Amino acid sequence: MSVDPLGRGHLTLARLRLLVTRRLDGLLQGEYVGLLPGPGAEAGESREYRPGDDVRRMDWHVTARTTIPHVRETIADRELETWLAVDRSASLEFGSAAMLKRDLAVAAAAAVVHLAARGGNRVGAVVGAGPADARVLPARSGRRAAQALTTAIARQPGVAGPGDLPGLIGRLARPPRRRGLAVVISDFLGSPSGWARPMRALATRHDVLAVEVSDPRERELPDVGVLTVVDPETGRWHEARTTAALRRRYAQDAAERADATAAALRLAGVGLLRLSTDRDWLRDIVAFVAARRHARARGAV
Template sequence: MAGPALSADSDSGTTRAEAVLSRLQLLVTRKLDGLLQGDYVGLLPGPGSEAGESREYRPGDDVRRMDWPVTARTTLPHVRRTVADRELETWMAIDLSASLDFGTAAMLKRDLVLAAATAMAHLTVRGGNRIGAVVGTGSSAPAGSPGRFRRKPAPETPATPSVVRMPARPGRKEAQGLLRAIAGTHIRPGRTDLGALIDMLNRPPRRRGVAVVISDFMAPVDGWARPVRKLAVRHDVLAIEVVDPRELELPDVGVLTLADPETGALHEVQTADPALRRRYAEAAAEQRGAIAGALRAAGAAHLRLRTDTDWLLDVVRFVAAQRHARTRGTTR
């Protein structure tokens, strides 16, 4: 689904953001309700405190949930499932750095971030669940290093916090207000500290719930991997990675001028060089592999959405896979 840039720098930008959000909510309601209706479980089932059934242990299961009596009786390792709490609290860490103002396919990455947040809100707000968010809006000064790159002058921006916290509230009306606030968030130049943004979900300490991180994860892995691991100790973590195809490979279009939206740096690239395109693709694959590896090591569920594919279908497939993984091997 194509959509305009979600900029809140002017009244027209806010109007465009509202239009995109309205279309997204209608699309999500129609398709997800039709495909996923009938179950309480959303993107992630969420933790619970009430003991449920036992099932055989599978690699990757939390050893703290081992059911030792059943394990001793059957001589096979089992884990104890829990019944999801009905009043689940979900928090989203949403990265809206300037690097999200990029897209060469059906939509901008910023549109895709809002789409993911809309789907998450729709699937978790039922049954008295609460949903809140912390939104990273860039830093006060653009990051980058001087040198042969030319730098664009940074636009004047009002003094606004680099992170906006939106409290968790129950109800569809409150969830819609949360999404409108996210869409209308004023974005500052510079790069969001993704690690610090994720760490905000640990403060103040909350009861077990679901934590969702939505970002392109373009920041150095070392900066955010530890906060994700720390978050996964107490919460079920879902990482939603947004990707544009041009971040994975370069087309052969001759001389291409690239601009870093976070720093203003410009660089000319000769894309007709096959060796350069190959090195770019290899570096991009290595970077995405490092991101996936860090999330897997942290025990976070990983959903990758692309601007050139049907993101709703990807969400549905992910939900179905999560439900299948949670239910297969159940001992009755």
């Protein structure tokens, strides 16, 4: 399944919009469904601190007066501004299952735009492989603007050569934007040591969601004898014999990389949604949103 910007693929933009609007809305019920709670920026009442509260909302004036830790609650902002950073580096031009990772990133972006644009919210995007080639699509509200944004993201060409995810995340934060939701869509194949710092900086001002797109061949190798592989970012070719020992080491390294990514995002206070080219991406998004809704109902987020 491929998202073809020219409309010749199995999953065209028109069909993608139909899947998102009909199936996503059919699976998710509720008047205001968001990917993250969006605490809002308008100050509310102060209350005593409870374990699990966000320390960034500490009300130091009340705490100093009462000598008891207090946090300031915020009133939910129904006009939530959302910005997406969509990675278009060469590593996403790969896929061994239903679609390329690039196509999955476009599909994820379409779903995020659809969910974020509800209620007249403004949605914008930064699309590219790094700050040098990033295209900024201004935040606008309305159904037509959301469709135009999805089309622009899908038609943005990929970039040859190594990507710069830390720079792309930093580009999302500059210039400083209205407090809201930031969504970073990438395969996160680089070391977390590179992108963790700009991700933490982004999370100090915004609710941040990381959408990781992956392919099963990045998690395990098939037993096919001699396998020829190529690095899409450098163009370097390599042949490997897929022995049992190699497949074990490969799977172990992939699992460790996935754990390191999840740990870095958790430390930064960033939510993580994992999508794969061999799974039903819409159901994965629905499960994530439903889990968030349930957690909010329990007061966990």
